[in-house]
Amino acid sequence: MARWKPRADVPIGAKEQVGRRLFDEPMLIGAADQPRYDGLDLRNFQETRDNEYSLDRLGKTGIDSAVVRYLKPRAIENGKSFQKPKGFNGWITVKAEALTTPPNGKPIQLVASPITGSGLQENDFHAHALRPADQEDLMFALYLRHRFSGGKIEKNDAAAPAVSTSFFRRWVAGLISFLR
Numbered sequence: 001m002a003r004w005k006p007r008a009d010v011p012i013g014a015k016e017q018v019g020r021r022l023f024d025e026p027m028l029i030g031a032a033d034q035p036r037y038d039g040l041d042l043r044n045f046q047e048t049r050d051n052e053y054s055l056d057r058l059g060k061t062g063i064d065s066a067v068v069r070y071l072k073p074r075a076i077e078n079g080k081s082f083q084k085p086k087g088f089n090g091w092i093t094v095k096a097e098a099l100t101t102p103p104n105g106k107p108i109q110l111v112a113s114p115i116t117g118s119g120l121q122e123n124d125f126h127a128h129a130l131r132p133a134d135q136e137d138l139m140f141a142l143y144l145r146h147r148f149s150g151g152k153i154e155k156n157d158a159a160a161p162a163v164s165t166s167f168f169r170r171w172v173a174g175l176i177s178f179l180r
Contacts, residue, residue, distance in 0.1 A: 003066035005124065006057050012096050012110045012127060017058040019091030020045060020148055021075050023082075040092060040149060045141040051131040053144060057112070058093055058125070063154055067125055072156060077120045094151035099129060102147060106132070 012018070025043045047053045056075075058067055072088075079088040099108040109130040115123040131140040 003070060004060050004064050006060075006112060006114075008112045008114050010112070012057065012100075012112055013060065014095065014097035014100065015061045016096045017061075017063050017093050018055045018096050018099065018110065018127060019058045019093040019151075019154060020053075020055055020144070021078070021091055022089040022153070023079050023086035024089060025086070040145050042141060042145055044092075045145040045148070047131075047137065047141070051133070051137075052111075052113075052128040053131065053140070055110070055127045055129055056091060056123075056125050057127050058091065058154065063093065068154065071123070071125060074120050074123055075156070088156050090153055090155040092148045092151050093154050094148055098150065099144075099147050105143065105147075108144070108147065 006012075006016075022041075022044050025041050045053070056071055058064060058071070075088045075091075079086045096110055100110055101107060111128045111130060113126050113128050115121065115126045117123075129144060131137065135143075
């Protein structure tokens, strides 16, 4: 079956699945008996560059596995581009209507914005959630996380937690050498 190809000149449909990429984030180390936080990490919803919050269009009416296969290497490569590389864990997904016509709260404007390029820099399925000019970035990140909280997680089965693990090991080794 051919992969779904969204058109950039057509608005994002209400039934389309959109997803926000989830990356490994360093966790604080506390008491050994402290329960691990399993919620959605706010850092995955923050955007420091501008008012456009990146999303991926994952399917016309449901998750399209061909689209996921296309996007996964791009997301893994994107994780390597951070100042401290992060492992890609998957997406949190919702139908676009959960963002554009929420039962309560303000609607979020979604804009199709395919990225042209070559190789893994290209992304035909890229979109943006636009933060209103009158809203602070932290508040919008909280609201975006809230809107996605009812969604489903599309896991990256080939997630490489070694990125954050190796960072932690280097950090501990540095701390030990500092204490000596």
